[in-house]
Amino acid sequence: MKTVHVLRDMQEAFKDADQLFQKGNYAGSVDCYNKALSLCQSLPQAAFEQFDWRRFEASCQAGLSAAYGRLDKPFESFAAANKALLFYDACGENYPADTGRWLMAIVNQGTALAAFKCFGDAQAAFKRAKEIFLCKGLDTAQNKQWLEMVDGNIATLDAHLAKQEK
DSSP: OHHHHHHHHHHHHHHHHHHHHHHHHHHHHHHHHHHHHHHHTTSHHHHHHHHHHHHHHHHHHHHHHHHHHTTTOOHHHHHHHHHHHHHHHHHHHGOGGHHHHHHHHHHHHHHHHTTOHHHHHHHHHHHHHEEEEEEOOOTTTTTTHHHHHHHHHHHHHHHHHHHHHH
């Protein structure tokens, strides 16, 4: 298959994955993200010089972390979040359009850590996500629900950790 066709199919699978996620079809979303990743890995080496494949893979992994989280698969969510964060923590500042996916990966990492009962690390992840959100000057009113969720997780973890200290 020609490189241009593989790139088209990758983008289509990625778009389908995002749409399925928004519709609540998390298993279908996982399948499409994995299809997009598989297609990306099938690209000829020469294509990697012209296509930002690391960014594409990080975006897929961030989406996978969210879909696996909704499917109550914390190990898979954690692994995907960490793969996304390898890229975003190193290069995220260069891609302001990807800030949402960067934050998604951090929040899903925190959620998985909480499922593993690593409450201090989970709390740190949620606080880090909120700090990045605020430092980027993102629209607080538009993202009120997201911030409330993060603040709620931080408060729950604060209370849990305070009980453990007693």
